[in-house]
Amino acid sequence: MTGFLGLVDNGIDTVILAYFLLLNTFYFLFNLLSLAGILRYRRLVAFVRFGEIFRMPIVKPVSVIVPAYNEAQGIIDSVRSLLSLRYPVFEVIVVNDGSTDATLDRLVEAFDLAPSKFVFRKSLPTQPLRGIYRSALHPKLIVVDKINGKKADALNAGLNISRYPLFCAVDADSVLEKDALLKVVRPFLEDPERTIGAGGIIRLSNGCEVRNGQVVRVGIPRNWIARFQILEYLRAFLGGRMGMAMIRSTLIVSGAFGIFRKDIAMACSGYRTTSITEDMDLVIRMQKLMHERKKPYRIQFVPDPICWTEAPENLRVLARQRSRWHRGLVETLVNHRGMLFNPRYGIAGMFAMPFYVIFEMAGPFIEVLGYAVFLAHIAFGKVNYPFAVAFFFVAVFYGTFVSLLAILLEELSAYRYPRLRDILILTVSGIAENLFYRQYLSVVRARAYVDYLRGKKDWGHMERRGFAKAGQTP
């Protein structure tokens, strides 16, 4: 019996180690691909004048859809940033999704909104609308007030109202840089028939100075949790998504800033209102549709259009957010399990889906299993301490190395942290996050399974501090 247990124990150790090596090899390869992609992108856009794109007569107009639920703190800055975007023809549709705070009142007051008799085609079913508001001062702005139906429902209401062939979903707690739309729309100009979606990079506004809806000074927040998240976002977007896009394996275009072809999204019946991660779900369904129609398509990642968003600065709120993301990931992958290893869906079915299932979905579970096995070894006095210590440092320095690669990618793509001090802080954060933060999030994500199995669907409350105050926690 003891021999059998020993065998099982050894087997688990080997599986965890092999998993660790394989996962890190993939991440490392994605980083290398990203590096190549960003260098190529930099060279390709040299001497591109975005002003020229602005003047092009047939640039496709864009509907920017902003779902807002209890966003009174930052909604005015966000809408101002969107209205000041540099783009030839666009409309901004803010959907107030039954907010219980003063979101609508603030919008009405700030933009001089008046009720409008707007008529639209209700192509997608949504919760009933309470009113549509427009402004004589800002003809591009449309505000929709509706009964709460969650984010996907609000986005569908925005899709119903929108009039243009492309739509860009933007979170209400985000601000876009002035040229972000011009930059993110480039794939649609270069390859209009095949491009069905494109995403830009999400950066954290914590620690930055935001004035009149624009980030005027980029900085690193004093809050360590926000600092860790800055690195996480850099790794995820510049390392992960850019690398995945290079091998046409994009399964996620962030809901905070993504642009899509409306006809394809409508053909997929818009966002699925029952989904927690409606952005990922839509991207997968769009790909599925294109494969089923046997039409070539592309979903691009563009590394320099930036969307700034506010990140949680305390563990409780962060845990709720990550738990929701992970539940959404599990739910979406389970919903689309038919694509797994299905050659009909090309690289999305044969590589991207399995990768997400094996490494993103199961990752936290395996990691927590590793911690549990380690604790069990301690309890039974069976720890090989030199090995354990060395392995721990390997994990820490591997994490640090990947973080440094992400910092390098940031330097090459956007170069938004001009002070050397910022690079030092980010590097130290890259080491420090391995000591508690990473383990904590693994446990949170592993617990998300339990919540998923219990059928938990709620979003959890996200505290909004407004751009002016974000990142000022001592």
Add this chain to the structure above:
Amino acid sequence: MLSTVVLYSFAYLLLMSVSLFLFIFLRRLVIQARERRDRAAYEIMEKDLLEVLTSPGPAAAAHVFARKHRARPRVLKRVLVAYREALVGDCLEPLKTIFERSIRRRCLRELRSPFLSTRLQNVRLFVDFSRPEEALNLVKLLHDKPVVRLAALDALTGIASRDTLGQIFDLFEKDPEPNLYAYSNIFFSLGPRIEPFVRTSLDRTLPPEKTGLLIEMAGRLLLRGLYPDVVYYARHADKELRIRAARALGRLLVPGSVKTLMALAADASWEVQAQALRSLGSLQDWQTVPILVRALFSPHWHVRYNAGFGLAAFGLIGILQLQEISRQQEDRYAADMAAMVLDTVVLTGGPA
């Protein structure tokens, strides 16, 4: 054994991390130093260039400038590109002289580079500074990869002669996977001089998407000489081509096109009807008011929408009709649409 592997991995990763950190750090220092140098050089070049542009003999001054600064091509390119955006007309001549005297030869050489991005960057410089005699070099790139091909086409539009225009249209007709958005931008920037080429291409049998683009161009560039061709396509069996023809007729504003548009407003396809109604609104012929009013009661949303804004385009008489329809209670959809159009006209002066 495993411990040894892990130990080696640790040492290796530690070394890699430290090296990467140092690389980032040193790269940053080098870049900052280079940027400082470049900024200083840029300021000097900018000052000298302003002197060239304001000197009584800009050609001679441009020669001196080119001789003085050709050793720093990277900064020189940036200065030239920046000033190209700011200047128009004859003021560009000194820039072209500087380009020719300093970096032209290098750019021509790099047009043959095996690296796509290098070719692309240099074609883009020719978009701004090309001369007719360089057309041959650019024409060679029309068979390159799509992104370079389009940049080359863009460059050719700046020095369009009868020959190069012929080559552009020839390429367009033969292009198996045309990027219609890029072509439309190129045609648009070429302006009305493309009229004879558009006519010749419209006479040929091209795929519908290409013909559609040419019809669209006839409308956008107000090529009234192509009116008979557009009217011909208004009767075409392809629905998309009829839509394009209706749109083009709405832009060309030829009074005789009312009859054609009235026929299109009664087309079997609601998409064609919707476009024809919008164009009828642009033409503002009083006879067509009853057609627009009738169309406001159509079962199709887009038809009602375009009819509403078509009526609004008539001014007071259209507004009065819309008011009347918004008050009637027999057809709620027509009333709602009329109310929305009125509301939009009041709030924003028209459809956004």
